[in-house]
Amino acid sequence: MAPSIQELFGGFIDGCPEPWTVLDLDFRIAMANASFAAQHQQTVPDLIGKTCYQVLHHRDSKCEVCRADEVFRTGQPKTWEECRAVEGKSRFFEMRCYPVKDSNGKILHAVQFGHDITDRKHKDDDTKASEESYRAIVQKAREGIFVLDTQGMVIFANDRLLEMLAYQPAEILGQSFFELMDRDALAKAKIERSPRGLVNVHEMSFRCRSGDLLVTRLSVSSLMHDGAFVGSVEIFGDIPRVGGVEVELRTAKEFSERIINSITDNLVVIDPKSYHIVQANNHFLARVGREPTTVLNKTCYEIMLGRVSPCEAYGIPCPVRETARVKRSSTVERFYGAADGTQQLFEIITYPLFDDQGEVSLVIRLERDVTEKRKMESALANRAKDLQRAQRQLEVLFEISRQMTSLGSLAELINFILKTTIEIFPGSESAFFVLNTEANGVLPLKECQAKLAGPMWQLLAGLEQSGMLTDLVGFLKGLKPEVHGIEDNALALPQPSMFSGSYSSWFGLPVFAQEQCIGYFLVGSSKDRDYSTDEIHFLHTLFAQVAGHIRHLVVHEAEINNLRQSMTRRASLGEIVGQSKRMQEIYELAELVSASDVTVLITGANGTGKEVVARSIHGMSHRCDGPFVVANCSAYSPALLESELFGHEKGSFTGAIKRKRGRIERADGGTLFLDEIGEIAPATQLLLLRFLEDHRFERVGGEETLKADVRVLAATNRDLRLEV
Incomplete structure (x- = not known):
């Protein structure tokens, strides 16, 4: 079960001297410490359940600008200042409000507390008064003083500077500092490259309002606030022409600690001549797992690779040396072992830093872990x-x-x-x-x-x-x-x-x-x-x-x-012997019709072996195990042929002393061969046609309809088509 809000914050906020409250999603006070209750002259139990706008602002509805509502909506903490009446006096508070989320990221409450900054505000007022005093002092200084913003625009110039350059305040305020300089690109580049956070001294020429040049000693000092550059102060010192030119002060450091540590990539500054590390940020130190004292003034190949000689000695190109040689940036990718023993792929970019003679004095080396990026690219390629x-x-x-x-x-x-x-x-x-x-x-x-x-x-x-x-x-x-x-x-x-x-x-x-x-x-x-x-x-x-x-x-x-083999090899079919083309056609036709029960008519002159062909068809068919019954239609009269084919019942005609099975009935399950079928009388043909249609028939003189599974093969020596 998830811990209650009392369990999470009770012991912590009760011991805090600052006023703390915990609000639910309806802006009701779910918890408050004794300091908050005392500030509003109520007890903690009396405050629980009341809305914040009711207690703090004596309102009946939510404030038009409600920071707690913004925290609930955005999930982001908020900080603001507000003035409250405490014991009849106005007090200034710096208020902070943070969301409280569950394990799934859902916002449940908001924690709100205030820090009394009344004394600090009073000090700020004192500071403003001091600034006015300092401004008066600067105005009376013997040196000319400029104050520039981050873009190099003049936001203040004292009377001495206006006197030196013969400008009126309206003519110089809001103007670019570099427009006042002599058109010397190298001089401007010196100012722009001056390391921030340090005092740098240069000899510069400035053009007066009259057009004359004023040679001065310019001291440049960066204005920093919380590690961020907010402007600079330039102090002019007049140089007598007979006094010569002072030697330009060398840079004490290239980068301040705060600036390079704000860079999220691994950064190291290397002397390309000796390979010694002169600066490294915290991200690089974390990557190699070392303290600053064990890295600075050590060679880069010793710290990064654990070697005793530069990379060239092992046949490996060195990006630092290459950048110093060609005087421009370069990019390579290398695998390095991390502090935890794993191999990581880094994209290495090196940048040259030039001295006053245009030579590379230092090389900035940036490492960016691209292991996951390359894996993603590889996965996408695959x-x-x-x-x-x-x-x-x-x-x-x-x-x-x-x-x-x-x-x-x-x-x-x-x-x-x-x-x-x-x-x-x-x-x-x-x-x-x-x-x-x-x-x-x-x-x-x-x-x-x-x-x-x-x-x-x-x-x-x-x-x-x-x-x-x-x-x-x-x-x-x-x-x-x-x-x-x-x-x-x-x-x-x-x-x-x-x-x-x-x-x-x-x-x-x-x-x-x-x-x-x-x-x-x-x-x-x-x-x-x-x-x-x-x-x-x-x-x-x-x-x-x-x-x-x-x-x-x-x-x-x-x-x-x-089929090809049978056509080329066959010399006989059953009792038929012959290899001529005509005989091969007969063999093929016989094999073709033998596979079905279709009625077949075999034509040919007398003595050509029509019955032999019929017997071969029967022998190759699936009825080969059934009877093969022959009926010579020319050997019977029409009346006898009907009895011979279909059979008769006892007493159906004179001489019919008993029932007789016809040849169709005797051929059941086999084949009936009707030779000389062209001699059948038309009446018998009708009976035979009916049988061929549904394989049903009646015996002569009988009333019972019988059915026989018989395949009929017929033969004739006459041209029936011509006769029809």
Whole structure:
């Protein structure tokens, strides 16, 4: 449970002599110390629950300018001054208000306290009176005195200075100090480069109102407040012409401690001749984990690198020496060990400082920790590469989809896949072991390009010689798509061991189509390398897209090869013998119709073997185990043919002494061959046509409708089309 406001602040504010209050979000006093209660002549319990504007300002509503409200809204502390009546006297207070937040950063209360600055205000009034006295003293000084603001504008000039330059106050106040100087760029640069916080003396020439030059000794002193530059004081001393020129005072220090320590980068000032460190800020000292006394006047290579010789002795370029040589800034990046032992990448920028002769006297060296920045840039670069790779993969998938129909052969499709994987995995080899239609062997794919398929042929030859090709086929036949799906990590799949000796780094993907493994795709490299999961998943996606087409091409080309082989080798079909082109056409047609139950008409002259062809069709069909019944339609009269085909019931006609099953009924589950079908009478043709439509019939003289699963083959020596 979170501590209460009393637990957090009670013991602290009760012991404070300053008046303290804690306000809630409704501006009610949640806590107050005894000093606050005494100031308002009330007890602490009486104050709890009252609003601040009620107690402090005797108001019924929130103040128009409420600092506590600003703290609640912005979450930032506020400081202001206000005057209050205490024991009948006006007292000045410096007020401060801070937000109190919970662990989630939500503002719960505001702490407000005041510091009595009445005495300080009185001292400020005394100071103002003193300033007037000092101004009178400055006006009576023998030296000319300027006071400049931060922009070099004259904000005060004493009477002596006006007398020396023969100007009126209105002519000089608000003017640029540098416009009064002789047009000497070097002199102006001296003033601008004068170190702040120190007194610097220069010999300068100023132009009087009359146009004459006044040579003076100018003492420049910076005005600093809380470490910040707020202006400067220039004191003119007249130099007799016969007195010569005083030697310019040298700079005591280049930077004050307060200025360089306000710089957030690691700063160090180095003498480029001796490599000694002459100044270092606190950030640099924290980085190297040392005290100032152990760093100043030590060499930079000793402090930063722990070496006994400059960087050039180790073949490392030195940015400090390079800046001193070329007299301009330089930028490099270096790794340095931090005080905690970690390696950090720093961007190092060096700046030259020139002496009066224009030579580099000192070099300012700034370090900026760019470790996280470079990591971010590297991450962004890697992300950009990933996006480029993803775009390339999408382009490949689109190209495969576009060209899939144009890649009409299995070899063309395999060539395209192998070429694509070589682009995705540069420096690696690819091989695709495609199973045949019976899944008992691997297709040789000799029609593929040798440049692309060479590694695959070499691996296949090695597997055949070692006898491990059968093991690979058995491994692939045992894989199931529900176990090794696209969503799995390919590197975690079981891999055949026969490729371990061929590559230092490799992985393989089983390829599935219609719940069946149709092949194995291998990527390998003779060098050690890592294959990313994203790249492997892309191959999964690629093969999920093309696997069905690959299977279709395998089956299609196998059928074409089988057909070609049957056309070139067949010399007989059943009891039919012959190798002529016409006989090959008959064999092909017989095989084609044997695969279905369609009714077939065989034509030809008498004695050409129409019944033999019919028996061959029956033998190649799925009805080969059923009966083959022959009915010679020309051998029966129309009345007898109907009884012969459909059967009859007992007593249906004279001589029908018992029920007889017709040839259609006897051929159930097999084939009925109707020879010389052109001799059938029209009435019988109608009965036969009805049977061919729904395989239903009635015996002669019967009333029961029977059904028979019979395939009908017919033959004739007549041209029925011509006769029809």
